[in-house]
Amino acid sequence: DADVTQTPRNRITKTGKRIMLECSQTKGHDRMYWYRQDPGLGLRLIYYSFDVKDINKGEISDGYSVSRQAQAKFSLSLESAIPNQTALYFCATSDGRTDTQYFGPGTRLTVL
Amino acid sequence: AQSVTQLGSHVSVSEGALVLLRCNYSSSVPPYLFWYVQYPNQGLQLLLKYTSAATLVKGINGFEAEFKKSETSFHLTKPSAHMSDAAEYFCAVRVISSGSARQLTFGSGTQLTVLP
Secondary structure (H helix, E strand, C coil): CCCCCECEEEEEEECCCCEEEEEEECCCCCCCEEEEEEEECEEEEEEEEEEEEEECCCCCCCCCCCEECCCCCCEECCCCCCCHHEEEEEEEEECCCCCCCCCCCCCEEECC | CCEEEECCCCEECCCCEEEEEEEEEEECCCCEEEEEEEEECCCEEEEEEEECCCCEEECCCHHHEECCCCCCEEEEEEEECCCCHHHEEEEEEEEECHHCEEEEEEECEEEEEECC
């Protein structure tokens, strides 16, 4: 089984809808991250969490919110989706010692 | 502030030829540097990382990178390209933000095409 899983893998939605992307990990890591990937822009950090009670904004948090339900679960929400949030979204984890991040397979989100 | 710049958004090589993907960094502190690879429809996976030990770092799948402080570079190389190396490659630097929080900042990526 994969160490970092994301659901759904693909999602098409309409402008104004609320969307939740979920991430689960079995690596036992404290730190979790949400990124979006756009062609030519690489990965940009949306939010990160270093433990269940710690949530921090990243480079591009506007229009997004997160919830750390447990050490193993970190969800990303789009309260009112807009077309420029169409992107590939990745969840990642790290243990804080090595700074190496481990990525999920991604969620492709399309907002019409 | 720490950042990385990847030169060349697309690189094409022939199978068996040398692969060279360029990454330059900017950092006011000794950097920790990473190369990740993304195969089609997959997440990123770590190829190799530099954490201030040996300047020549060997990674998976025959890739290696050399840290050159004088050139602020961390270029990725492989002596002989294989068709299976076709993917997107990302350079990243560890960033220490306010409150000592550590994150990674990624470059914009280089798409490697391997021609038969």
